[in-house]
Amino acid sequence: MPGPQFRPQICCHTGQVASVQIFAPDHLGGDADALLRLGLRQLKRWDDAGLNVPCIAIQLPLDVACSAPLALPLIWEIDRQGVEARRVIFTAPDDRRRDHGLGGLTLLGRHGCGVELSCLDPDGLNLLDDQPVVARLRIPQGALRDCHLDPGRGQVVLSLLALAERHDLPTIALGVRSRDEHGFLAQLGCSVVQGDAVAPLLDVDGATNFLREHAKPQFRHLLQPRPAA
Secondary structure, three states, rough: OOEEEEEEEOOOOOOOOOEEEEEHHHOOOOOOHHHHHHHHHHHHHHHOOOOOOOOOOEOOOHHHOOOHOOOOOOOHHHHHHOOOOEEEEEOOOOOOOOOOOOOHHHHHHHHHOEEEOOOOOOOHHHHOOHHHHOOEEEEEEHOOOOOOOOHHHHHHHHHHHHHHHHHHOOOOEOOOOHHHHHHHHHHOOOEEEOOOOOOOOHHHHHHHHHHHHOOOOOOOOOOOOOOOO
């Protein structure tokens, strides 16, 4: 039976792994408890192997992200496995309907877990009033297409980075497809990137090998990021 897959998320400033997103196999689709359980076990295995994975990232199903009672078992699992809550980042789907709140994410954040919000989710951004709950802001994949070539899209990315800067939060860009796109985002001041340009979707062995390679000394990026304007 296939296991989960992993996507390393890379820091633009250091080139090191900032986090690893975990994706459920088909037979566990929508089962946040089972996916978290697998993810925490793998995180502990990487710790035992001396591999530096600061945190894992998990996208919650919409119902769990919106419901505190449904999110509560995730807290119990984190505590049961003895992993620091800050090493787990939870996020909601980009297509969340505006008539749903984020009670589940809010509860997880108040427990000490990281919470990742979309820069394009106006209702979700209300959580910024409760700063300890939010770990980083996400620039959705659709906002990035050809941002290094299209001045209009580049301005959209700049405005999203400026929003994050106002709240003193790091940003993560999803679906980065090319080295040019990656370099452009690093120059603008994006904190973390995920996508084919930096790391493919990997099985557990591939992810472990990727982490071993990135545990070696890395040269800093030639392109130094600058603050978003």
